[in-house]
Every structure is written in C-alpha cells, then in structure tokens.
Amino acid sequence: MWLYEKKLQVPVRVTSPDPRMAKYVITQYGGPEGELSASLRYLNMRYTMPTGKAKGVLPICT
Numbered sequence: 001m002w003l004y005e006k007k008l009q010v011p012v013r014v015t016s017p018d019p020r021m022a023k024y025v026i027t028q029y030g031g032p033e034g035e036l037s038a039s040l041r042y043l044n045m046r047y048t049m050p051t052g053k054a055k056g057v058l059p060i061c062t
Contacts, residue, residue, distance in 0.1 A: 028034050 030036050
C-alpha cells in the first residue's frame with residue numbers, strides 16, 4: 001500500500017497573484033488538450049471497449 005505525503009519538492013512563497021499564469025494552469029487542466037479531457041477520453045474508452053483483453057490495456061483511469 002502507498003503512503004501519500006503531500007509535500008512540494010522546493011519551498012514556494014507567493015508574493016502576488018499572477019492572473020496570466022493562473023489562466024494557463026486552468027487551461028492545462030480543463031482545456032481541450034488538458035488533463036481532464038484526456039482522463040475523460042480514457043474513461044470513455046475503458047467502458048466502450050468490445051473485448052475484455054482490450055479493456056485490460058486501459059486500467060489507467062480506474
């Protein structure tokens with residue numbers, strides 16, 4: 001079993017908000033080529049595969 005510890009690799013100190021960078025980060029998560037879109041595509045493929053062997057190759061999203 002894995003033990004997850006939420007730590008940053010280096011200490012971070014935010015001095016002022018950066019709206020441009022925030023927009024970029026949100027685009028990477030929820031944009032058309034972002035992480036959310038990719039995970040939803042994998043999830044859709046996982047449950048629409050015709051054979052059990054094909055489903056076995058896509059356990060990435062479960």
